[in-house]
Amino acid sequence: MLRCTWLLMTVVGAWSAPAEDLITSLPGMDYEVSFAQYSGYLDGLEGQHLHYWFVESQRDPTSDPVILWLNGGPGCSSMEGNIKELGPFSISKEDEFSLIQNPYSWNLNASVIFLESPVCVGYSYSDDGSCESSDDTTSMANYMAIQDFFTIKFPEFHGLDFYIVGFSYGGVYVPTLAQRVQEGQSTFPLELKGWATGNGALDHRQNDNSLMFFAYHHGLFDDNLWDRMVEHCCNGGVASKDTCNFHDPIDVSCIANVYEGLDAVYGGG
Template sequence: MAAMAKFSVLSLFCMLFVSLVVIIEAAPQSSLVTHLPGFNANFPSKHYSGYISIDGKNLFYYFVVSERNPASDPVVLWLNGGPGCSSFDGFVYEHGPFNFAEGKSKGALPVLHLNPYSWSKVSNIIYLDSPAGVGFSYSQNQTKYITGDIQTALDAYAFLLQWFQQFPEFQPNPLYISGESYAGVYVPTLASQIAKGINKGTKPTLNLKGYLVGNGVTDRRFDRNALVPFAHGMALISDKIFQEVVATCGTDLLNVPPSNRSLCHEKFQPLDRALDELNVYDILEPCYHGPGADNNKNSKENKTSSLPLSFQQLGKTTEKPLGVRKRMFGRAWPFRANIEDGIVPSWPQLAKTLDSSVPCINDEVATLWLNTPEVREAIHAQPESVTGPWELCTDRIRYSHDAGSMIPYHQNLTTQGYRALIYSGDHDMCVPYTGSEAWTASLGYKIVDEWRPWFSSDNQVAGYLQGYANSLTFLTIKGAGHTVAEYKPREALDFFQRFLGGKRI
């Protein structure tokens, strides 16, 4: 008996040891990133990247293990918007593990330095190129590039289920979905799919705790009506212009009376002229003009309109939105676009109909680095012959906004107990904070934390917030533009860390 008992104990010990080894080594070693061109030091944590195939679609991810405590820190999925823009935007320009400096000579690879404000300081973070056709994600069947809100959410959910099967050691960790701009649609639709899967008992069970949306597209009416009060509050238009627009057009620009539409268009002309030359993604920043661009602001090539075309076509059911100067046509669906059910043009598609495609922000560093064969090989991305060139935003996809307003999604998620942080750079004119503040208030939740300043880790006022029942928080970041962590990296890490940790911001 004693010998049998001893054998049983040893067997149990061996089983536990083997299980421990499996947990430690569960991450696929073939996906391990061992080096990156331009970086000549040790990684502060492990990096993995590769593809997960979903119904003929090969979705590319880059996973940065937490630099703090991988076993207990949350897993955060990051999504950039567009639709059609790569999440390497977030990786390169916002909160990835590196800061990228231009090479010393023209055409030289960027030099990478560790980012002291990387979100991997406090979380395990996955950067996902979604949907297929975006960034390094691709399909051999190009009909797969015809997609929309619902299909994108289903594919991203299927991706996560497979990803956690490949990385089972992270299944118990809290999971948060995050993103910005048109990811204001991606995030709540994906979170809703996850919540449905949890309720149905789908395996593996994802430990969803909440989500974060930055300067996010949400609802056609609130997004459209945000611009005029924003421009007025920021002293971009005079009180006279503001009063005349409101008196003529009202405050709901989707329902201008037919008798007022022509006059409303007329009253918008001074507003249009006032905003025309601004960087729509950060009104404090200049517009970047690429080499060879004609910087004469009176030239046709540099003229864009900040006026929604719908104001020029008031009463018509088909509206083709104007574009703006932006880093490779933009990372976001702009305030001037008509968010409604139907096909949503990508930025390059929009640019083909415009007089101008001058970007406001330089994306040359990311484009050079991610199109270098050695970089693609290091991160296990397929070569350009398979995926095409990496572009910040692509026109390969045909995307339909078929999920409607996001407000019912937010209501459903927050009343189920999922925590939500809706944050907004307060100098973004693309998806102004005024719209996000208005729609969060429209939910009618009880205010549990009255409007107040919040402070960064260096004890400065970093913005303002209002807390609601059902674990919903609306937060602004003072002086930040559309891509908050790009403009205010310290403050972004501060609120990110506190939100994930369940601490008071």
């Protein structure tokens, strides 16, 4: 019976895309595109409204997979991923206004949901103005938002292959949401085929420690700085994941060395 219910929703939903959310024009775009796109709100936790921008696949939106994209932060807008990274458009460097088409857009082969999460990120808001959130409440709000997407806004896309992808602090957002999807399959079935994170923030200590090893072995700073780091930050002057502490050092020289390393990583262009 549950399967029949979802089938009915899919059939009915063939004409149910929300007309009020349809994007008909964009600043800086003087050409037509071959795909539909929408912008509006999905309901998260009670009183929360999460802004989304949805672009249908340019190939075949009736059968291509649906991808949910989450930027990191915590608190970074997924509009950055849309406009600067994997969305169908990017801003021209010539006039810094015109929208040009991205030849590497993910919506060449998939429909993509860009969701601004948690509440108060970008255009997302709460009725009472509260911006409080945690990793747990964020994953629940995201889970409720995708339920709203597949049941109320775009039921015609329910039943297609579904992927959850993000980067940076998406290393927390993505797997926690994927776990909720898996645990909720009996009440809200989704064709979750996989999830992925790039440069995922999984553990701050491991990330900070591994960053210095990564930077050195990729030549972002020289042997001189690395030797000083090992001397001041690693027990016994031995470089290993178990002996080095680049995360929260207390040695003044180590702190200075780490900041020098971070400048090479983040300020090197």
